[in-house]
């Protein structure tokens with residue numbers, strides 16, 4: 001039996017675990033300084049000049065044409081915002097002298113290489129790498145004990161997720177892959193074992209997954225079965241998503257919100273998928 005789509009708007013729970021944007025910098029805040037186009041390294045040398053470093057917990061160094069993270073960052077930093085700069089790589093080694101770091105915001109840079117691993121800051125909770133140039137994810141030979149719970153990868157040119165794509169991030173709770181190129185490559189986009197951990201286990205920590213704005217044509221039971229604790233799934237503005245069917249939600253009994261807003265090709269949904277999701281509180285469809 002098929003349902004014709006209709007608009008059903010129930011209360012959308014406010015996203016209690018919403019991303020890093022929410023947190024306000026509590027420490028020292030710099031007003032952005034425009035540096036001349038050619039002055040990248042000059043800008044870097046002067047980045048820390050005159051800043052109160054002792055005990056600083058939050059720095060904002062957005063819009064400064066930085067090509068690298070400054071080396072003068074205080075050890076006490078808990079939050080660092082270097083968004084809208086010109087960073088090309090991120091290595092955990094660059095962060096190893098920041099033991100207190102909890103939130104790292106690097107959206108709108110040019111990061112094409114991400115090196116992650118054992119030396120990742122142990123308290124890092126949120127890593128925002130949205131709108132960079134990552135076309136693949138790091139491989140970790142040894143799996144870190146700590147990992148951020150929030151990983152923002154929106155707007156990166158990722159075409160596919162290979163098996164065990166997130167082994168470097170074993171504690172992920174929220175993963176944002178919106179506006180990536182998933183589904184536009186020759187492969188299907190998401191490998192069946194993409195969400196399998198380093199020891200072959202399902203990623204049971206993941207609760208929120210955003211695939212909005214991608215080119216995926218279907219949600220496949222092959223990969224979603226490895227997300228048994230998924231509560232929120234965002235499938236907005238997906239031009240090629242046509243149907244939701246079969247047993248896709250059999251393995252995600254805790255699903256509370258399914259948001260398919262503005263996915264114009266989605267014309268049929270098998271009702272029995274909802275028998276598998278007794279916790280569903282909010283279902284958003286709109287054409």
Ligand SMILES: *[C@@H]1O[C@H](CO)[C@@H](O)[C@H](O)[C@H]1NC(C)=O
Pocket residue numbers: 031032060062063084
């Ligand atoms: C950086 O620049 C962007 C675009 O010019 C602006 O929207 C944003 O507010 C700036 N951020 C800061 C922290 O100054």
Ligand SMILES: *[C@@H]1O[C@H](CO)[C@@H](O)[C@H](O)[C@H]1NC(C)=O
Pocket residue numbers: 018019130154176177178208209210234
């Ligand atoms: C994912 O990232 C995009 C772009 O930053 C943002 O608009 C969207 O709200 C995020 N999704 C969730 C579920 O937070």
Ligand SMILES: *[C@@H]1O[C@H](CO)[C@@H](O)[C@H](O)[C@H]1NC(C)=O
Pocket residue numbers: 204205229254
């Ligand atoms: C999965 O969800 C259940 C119920 O919410 C919770 O008790 C359990 O700890 C979760 N598992 C993980 C690995 O987060």
